[in-house]
Amino acid sequence: MRTKMIAGNWKMHNGQKATEAFVAKLEEWLSDDPTGKAAAEAIAAEKIEVVIAPPFTSIPAAVATRTGESLRIAAQNVHHEPKGAFTGEVSLPMLAEAGCQYVIIGHSERRHVFGESNELLEKKLLATLEDESKILPIFCVGELLEDREAGNTEQVLKSQLDAAWSSLTSDVVGDMVVIAYEPVWAIGTGKTASDADAEKACDYIRTQAFERFGIAASDALRILYGGSVKPENSKGILSQKNIDGLLIGGASLDVDSFAKIIATAI
Numbered sequence: 001m002r003t004k005m006i007a008g009n010w011k012m013h014n015g016q017k018a019t020e021a022f023v024a025k026l027e028e029w030l031s032d033d034p035t036g037k038a039a040a041e042a043i044a045a046e047k048i049e050v051v052i053a054p055p056f057t058s059i060p061a062a063v064a065t066r067t068g069e070s071l072r073i074a075a076q077n078v079h080h081e082p083k084g085a086f087t088g089e090v091s092l093p094m095l096a097e098a099g100c101q102y103v104i105i106g107h108s109e110r111r112h113v114f115g116e117s118n119e120l121l122e123k124k125l126l127a128t129l130e131d132e133s134k135i136l137p138i139f140c141v142g143e144l145l146e147d148r149e150a151g152n153t154e155q156v157l158k159s160q161l162d163a164a165w166s167s168l169t170s171d172v173v174g175d176m177v178v179i180a181y182e183p184v185w186a187i188g189t190g191k192t193a194s195d196a197d198a199e200k201a202c203d204y205i206r207t208q209a210f211e212r213f214g215i216a217a218s219d220a221l222r223i224l225y226g227g228s229v230k231p232e233n234s235k236g237i238l239s240q241k242n243i244d245g246l247l248i249g250g251a252s253l254d255v256d257s258f259a260k261i262i263a264t265a266i
């Protein structure tokens, strides 16, 4: 049984005060609300995992406000070197010290707005997996609208995955890597992939993992879907065989809608 992951990618939203308020309200829901309590039990039983990815400067506020381990913290990006003359960057040891358990690598905004290449993203992935901090990567892949319309979705996914994981071993892929499939045309647009399209792409990703790393790794690999996920569509997406969770942008900024999405995972 793969633990389902519900992860909120806050992007450049929520400073320290808003982060404190969010975490306190979410923890209140987990401890006081009947559905929240059921979610807390599912978290304790490792059936689901709830993650938030605040901006770097809000990470300490999230860590200081949470009272237990129910809520995991992710960073939205990382540099592959542990330290050095890299103005504006943050390293894995720094994220570990701040209290992160996960890091998002290769989000489509990093790829397409900030020009991060497959080569750079491989370095980030390898550095994360090799670092003694044991922060786990949530590695994003996904096609542009023009790729989908040209029938090239699988080709794009294959090239992004091949560039990222060609030097990994099966135990690392099975135990440590989370892949997020996020079609770029569905991010922040209100256009969600249909359940069937999301499942088809995630099935393809798992098959790629099987062909390269074998059955144990491909069975253990967690694959998330992201792109305009909302409380209204999360249950259908989560019920797909090869989808093990969600990476949520806009709908993760409001505690009520994030909690509703968590509720559809239990």
Ligand code: PGA
Pocket (backbone or CB within 6 Å): 009, 182, 186, 187, 188, 189, 190, 226, 227, 228, 229, 247, 248, 249, 250, 251
């Ligand atoms: P969205 O963003 O849910 O706002 O579409 C998803 C993401 O970018 O991870």
